[in-house]
Each structure stands twice: as C-alpha cells, then as structure tokens.
Amino acid sequence: MNRFEYADNKFSEIEMMIAIPSFIIGVGILSLPQALASATTAMDGVFSILIAGGIVTFITWAIAKFAASFPDTTFISYASLIVSKPVAILLTFLFAIVFFSITAYQVRKIADISKQYLFDQTPVEVISLTFFLVIIYAVSGSRVGIIRLNMMFFPFILFIAIIVVIFNLNWFKFSNFLPVFQSNINDYLTGVNKSLFSFGGFGILWFYMAYVNKPNKAPKMAALGTGFPIALYALIFLACIGVYGESVTASMLYPTVELAKMVEIPGGILERFESIFFVIWIMAIFNTTAMAFDITVLAINLVFHHIPKIKIIFLLSPLIYAIAMYPQNLIEVSAFETFLNYAVFYYSIFVLVLLFVVAKIRGVKPSE
C-alpha cells in the first residue's frame, strides 16, 4: 500500500494557529461549566475563564517565542544545548509520558461519554478500541496530515458549538446571570484553577514548533489560536448558566451535552440534535487524541531515533489501551484527570522556566 506523501513536511503559521485550539477543545469543555458553576456564584465563572485565558495566552506566546528562537531545531537538540544531553533526554522522556497519559485519558473519556449518551449496551472496552484504532491509523500516517485534518475539522466544531448556543437562546433566562461579582477571591481562584487546566494546550508547541516554516510569525499566531477556545468556553458557560441557572449546572455531569439535548429545531424535524453534536464533537476529541499520541511518538522518536515510527506506535498502543481501561469508575477516571491536568500544566511551565533561566545564565544563544 502506498502512502500519500505531502509535498512539504512543514506547517504554515495558520495551521499552527488552528492546531492549538484543536488540541485544547476536547472533553474538557463538556464538564467545565459544572466545575465553574459549583465554584463561583451565577455568571462569575466567566471572569475566571477570561483570567485563565489571559494567563494561558501569555504562556503559549512565551513557549512559542522561546521555541521559535531555535528555528528548525527539535526540542531535544536545543534542550541539550542548554541543559546538557542527559537532562534533555529526561525532559523529553517525561513529555512522552505526559502525552502518553493524555492519550489514554482521552480514549477512556470519549468511551465513557459515548456510552452514557449513545451506546447504552456496547461495552466501554469496545467503544474505546474502535476509536483508538482510528487514532492509531491517523498517527501512523504523516504528521502534517494530522495537522491538516485539524484545519478541516475546526470550522465544523466552531459551527456546531455556535449553533448549540443560538438554538438555546430561546430558553435563556437573563435573571440567572445575577448576582454579578458576588464570589470572593477564593472562589475566583478555584475557578481560574479549574479553567486553566482545560486550556492546557501549549505543551504541543515544544514539539511542533520545529516544523513551522515561518517560526518568527508563529508565536503571535499561537497566541491568537488560544483566543478561539477562550471565547468559545466563555460562550458555552454563559449559555449553561443562562439556560439552567447556577444550581442545576453545578449538578450536571456534562452540562454542554445537556445543552445540545435542549436544542429543538422548530417544526419537530430534528428532536435529537445531540446526536449531530456528538458526531462533530468526537471529531474534536479525535484531533486532541491524535495530536497527543503523535507527540508521544515524536518525543520517543527524538530519544531513540533509530527505531522506526511504526514500531513505536505498535509498542505503545497496547500499553495506552491497557492504561485507559484501568480505572474502574467515574471517580477513578476523574482522579486520573486531575492528576494529569496538574502534570501537563505545571510540567510545561517548569520546562519553560528551567530552559529560559539556564539559557540566560549560561548565555546559550541560538546558532544563527
């Protein structure tokens, strides 16, 4: 079987801009309104989203800027320049583990949600396996292919999310938004904390920046890309509060899905709108998972460059599947999620600070 070869192996800066929101938008937003509503009063959670969004945009920009100062260089090579080879290998390896776990988590979560709403009788194991097989297929193809797939899916994802909000305007009760600014600082911080994690997409920049063809333009574009999920999340959160009110939103597992369930197209043509929403949203989760798995493979490939990519994929896949299936119930899955969120977020920041500070101290300059 012949594989399609792309003419160039580089991403344009627009593709980089779309890759960021494609990675961020996934299972996080399905439950984020719940977490925010239980932490803050009425619509105050939206300020948490905006603050968290600001922070994340800055970090994204900073990572992209830093990585862009070493154009066409992979993470491991510039990390070796700065903090010596063994440490660089360790850092890359930790990244591999982080993204490996993200892949496992996404595979599990998508199966849980689909089982809840779509496949009542199908075992979780089978749902995840079928989903995961497609992921494996995507990842064993070309890297640029995944990135370009993002470009193709992204408009659909935005479109369906906006449709869900628009069709819910009918149910809006604006009094639900009140009272404003009644949460105390701690509530806001909890909210910021919770939203920060759902925006944790900047990790992919460490690896994908090496493939961007105009690195100097990429930081701005990556920061712009974070704008999409921030706006979208704020919109969806407001819709949940407007339609359900704070107390109901806080009691639901996946308020965003329930929002899609509320949609009734006038005339009774389509009563089960959530099935369409799901089809599109699985595309979003597919993007996230495919990129996470791709980066896992890429990171391991950087450490062991003599092993062919396909071998790494076939070695890792059963492991990922096994880990995805390990948690027994919802509580264990969400414990896994919390741990992962912390790991992804703080590890990326840790690496940024470490590399930046050491580079400054040792005066490592990117080779021109």
Add this chain to the structure above:
Amino acid sequence: MNKRIIFILCNIIFLLAGCWDEQPIEEHGFAIGSSIDLAEEKNEGTYNVMFTSQFVVTSGFGTPAQGSGGGKKSFMNLSVTGESIFESSREMSTKTSLTPFYEHLKVIVVSSDIAKEPNLFSSLMDIFLRDHEMRRGIRVAVTEGEAKSLLEINPENEKLPAMYINEVLKKNAKSIEVMDPVTMGVLQQYLLTKSSYVLPMLLSEENEINSEGGAVFHGQENKMIGTLSNDEMKGLNFIKGKVNGGIVNLEVDGQSVIYEIKNARSQIKIDTQNPNNMNISVSIKAEGSIGEKFGSQSLKDPKYQAKLEKNVGKAIEQLAMKSLEKGQNELNADIYGFDSILKQKHYDVWKEVKDKWITGDQLFTKTNVQISAEAIVRSIGSSDVTHEKGVE
C-alpha cells in the same frame, strides 16, 4: 497481496459483526406521555406507585391513502406498579413486543396523591433527570384524582391523548389563569434551590382536559401543600409579570367590561433596609384592549376611558392581593420568586436571611408587600358602541 486482503477481510468480520446497540426502529415503543399514580403506601416512607406510559402505535395512523387507519387505536397505555419507576419501565418491556424508548417523551402527569406525600414527588422525578434518554424539555403537570385517566381520554381532534395534553399545556401560555408550562429542567432548578413553585393543574372531563388553577409545592417541605384557583393564578402571574394574554373581568358603572391583556410586566423592588421587616413593592403595568363591553357608554369619551383604565388597574391589584394573601398567609410559600430576586439583587442580605426566609423567623410572611397596577387601553376594537341607550 491476496493473503493480505484475506487477512484484512477476516479481521473485518470481527469488527463489523456485532452491534450491541442495534435497535430496529419498528421495535421501538415510542413513549410520548407518562403518568404516575399512588398505588398504596406500604410502610412509613415507602410507596408503591403505578407508572403508566403511552406508546404510539404507528399502524393506528394508517397511510394517507387509507384515510384514518381503519378505526384502530393509535396509542397503547401500559401500567406497571412498582417501587421505582426504572424498575417499572423495565418490567413494561416484558409486557409488550416493543422496547420502551423515552427520547420523545413529551409530558408527565402526576396525581396529587403523589404530590402530597413529602419528598415522594421529587424522588420520582429523579429518573427523568438522570436517565440519558430523558430530555429536559418534558412538561410536568399535576392532576386531581387519577392521572392515568388523563392518558385515556379520547380527544376530538387529536389521535394521541398525550399530544393533546402537551398542546393544551403549550397553548396555556396565552392565558393568565394558568402557569407557563413547567419543564423538567426548570423543575430541577426549583428542587435544587428549594424554592416553592407552582405546577399547572389539569382536570379531565370526558373527552377534554381543563386547566384548572395550579398546584402549589412547598420548597422546604418538598410536597404539594395546596392549590390556587384560577383567580389566584391570575394574580400570581401578574405579580411575576409573565402575562402574554388573557382577560380581566371588571365592572364600570355597573356594566361589565372585558379587558383583554396584550401583555403585562411587573417590577419588583425590595427594600432591605431592615432585613427583619422588608418592604416589597410590586408595580404592574398592563397593556391591552377592550374585548367586549356591555352597555352603551362611548369609549371615545376620555373621562370614561380614564375611569375604565383606573378600574382595570384596581381589578388587577385585587387579583394580585388575593393571590398574595393566600401564598403569604395561608400557604407560607414564596411562589412569587421574591427569594430569587433577593438572591439576585441583594446577595448580601440574602446570605443573612436565607435560613430565616421560610423556616425559622418566617421573614417571608412578615414582609409588607405593596401592589400597584396601571393599565392602558390601547385599542377599543373596530366598533365603538353597539347599541344606543334604550328607553328606560
């Protein structure tokens, strides 16, 4: 190459053969309405309830060419008695060749016997919020007597009783005697915030259904505590300011006049200076036209018009006062949403009085509520006077 293809094909057999969730559409039993009745009280706090679902029998509709389906009934009601609804609905599937399917459930009717037992009603609603098949747009209504009988009526122009009930509940938004339909999603909000609320009350009479006032649920006691008459419902809707139609009867100079409301809005202001004795002012503004008028007085007379508008205002005030009287003194249930206004506009005060509003000091019953209403007559119809003053 050949071997490879055969290998792939063999694998595909494993992947494509099984579909756990296969469900042929003709085997779906589409439930469109449900009712819940109290069967018996077993012990203290445990009950047997009768759960009835109405399923659509598609063959009863016939094809357009056949006309009206040859006299076959187009629905089927199944009742099962059990402790939980989930259990009952599972048992229901053993009674029929169809698999019950609740995605298209439109309406639930609950008998007042259920509603009057503490905590029972809210517990029974759990499955309608928990189950993934259920939607939040399901409308909920209460009926005096047996709820099942509502699903058995034979409406003149509708084939399906549940759809008929649903239409009646929807149409009601146009009149002020009855509640806006309450959906499951809104109901959950009431239950979670422990607010008192009103559900539409239905009565079945042979082949039709009448909306008859509302059933008042107490948020703290979590049960139905009383009913509102049609007039009290009018008053309630005026206070809440959710009126998009309906009529007010009044008398001017001993002649009765029907005022048709186009819309009415209310503004509720709460003075929280003294949290233990709050002043609430409700000002209602109504707009409408003259629907019907007896007597021969000309409506073009500005003096008469002013008097008319004043009388409409008074009539509205009276309705509102009467309703408030009942809610505040008789039932002690804040169905007017004052608590949520407090929460939304006076959050600091609300945090203080939250536990004293209904329970404890019962601050709600101690508030002074001032109601004032203004009405505008926008149009008088196409004719001014129908008959000249007769000779007396």
